[in-house]
Amino acid sequence: MNQHTILFNLDSDPALARKLTEQLDIELGQLNSRQFPDRETYLRVDSDCQDKTALILCNLFDPDPKIMPLLFLAETLRDLGVTKIALITPYLCYMRQDKRFQPGECVNAIPFAKLISNYFDFLITIDPHLHRITSLDQVYRIPTRVVAAAPLIAEWLKSQDQSVLLIGPDSESEQWVSEVSRLSGAPFVVLEKTRRGDRDVDVSLPQVERWQGYRPVLLDDIISSGRTMLSTLSKLAGQGLGQPICIGVHGIFADDAYRELSEQAEVITTNCIPHPSNQIEIASALAEPLRVWLQADPEA
Ligand code: R5P
Numbered sequence: 001m002n003q004h005t006i007l008f009n010l011d012s013d014p015a016l017a018r019k020l021t022e023q024l025d026i027e028l029g030q031l032n033s034r035q036f037p038d039r040e041t042y043l044r045v046d047s048d049c050q051d052k053t054a055l056i057l058c059n060l061f062d063p064d065p066k067i068m069p070l071l072f073l074a075e076t077l078r079d080l081g082v083t084k085i086a087l088i089t090p091y092l093c094y095m096r097q098d099k100r101f102q103p104g105e106c107v108n109a110i111p112f113a114k115l116i117s118n119y120f121d122f123l124i125t126i127d128p129h130l131h132r133i134t135s136l137d138q139v140y141r142i143p144t145r146v147v148a149a150a151p152l153i154a155e156w157l158k159s160q161d162q163s164v165l166l167i168g169p170d171s172e173s174e175q176w177v178s179e180v181s182r183l184s185g186a187p188f189v190v191l192e193k194t195r196r197g198d199r200d201v202d203v204s205l206p207q208v209e210r211w212q213g214y215r216p217v218l219l220d221d222i223i224s225s226g227r228t229m230l231s232t233l234s235k236l237a238g239q240g241l242g243q244p245i246c247i248g249v250h251g252i253f254a255d256d257a258y259r260e261l262s263e264q265a266e267v268i269t270t271n272c273i274p275h276p277s278n279q280i281e282i283a284s285a286l287a288e289p290l291r292v293w294l295q296a297d298p299e300a
Helices: 014-024 064-079 109-119 150-160 171-184 227-236 257-262 283-295
Strands: 002-009 026-028 031-035 041-045 053-057 084-088 122-126 144-147 164-168 188-190 193-197 200-203 215-223 245-251 266-270 278-280
Touching: 002 014, 014 026, 014 053, 014 283, 041 064, 053 064, 064 084, 064 109, 084 109, 084 283, 122 283, 144 283, 150 171, 150 266, 150 278, 164 171, 171 188, 171 215, 200 227, 215 227, 227 245, 227 257, 257 266
Parallel strands: 002 026, 002 053, 053 084, 084 122, 122 144, 164 188, 164 215, 215 245, 245 266, 266 278
Antiparallel strands: 031 041, 193 200
């Protein structure tokens, strides 16, 4: 076992924490955490951390209640002698508000990146929403590593052994759809999306006549309210394609989104966010670059 590295799970994804500790052959750190009656956070580290490198798994979907415990843990680990800290968050939050759309708006991605850069030495995540910010280096001051889900999705699609047409619901999705197409050999089309509000979305009519009988696979990085996928499904109805599949890298499924989508399509996600729709495994894809980062430091 690598005695110099310890992983703390600050999120409720014990399965992913266990897979990472097994694959990296490192110790799982012991934490005692709870809320005081006033809902402030109590945190105690019960593992020896002196001179170790710490990995913190804290998956930042539904982020706000997780931020204070995360910063407290990072600060406490430094106090206890940890030399370097990496943050593992399969879903990187606050990337979608990447521009001031209305006067006076907070461009969330920027202050959030500043905050995280103050506490961590390395950040690893899976397919963050890179759109108007095209690289994490533009906002994060620490080294970052982006793991791509496209190879995992392409493998899953190939294992289904069906004729599929990949559909990207908006221009941002082209980066994922084109890569999955390249790796799987499936054709793709990309639609135009107009967003008028959080839950008010319209997509252009897909040109799919030449793909009659193919199964449409709608692919997006995030499924949040589900409106992007639902609008796309409505445009596909009656176009002569097979039963749709919706694939999301990050299945957030706000409110009733999962139920509404499941009524019309098979819904598949990676296990970036734990959910019954998870069918595409990410642990090894995260473990490999973490191993490289740890090996770059002889003390880790
Ligand atoms: C943003 O453009 C993303 O790529 C997704 O299309 C978006 O987050 C999906 O959100 P919703 O499910 O709320 O339509």
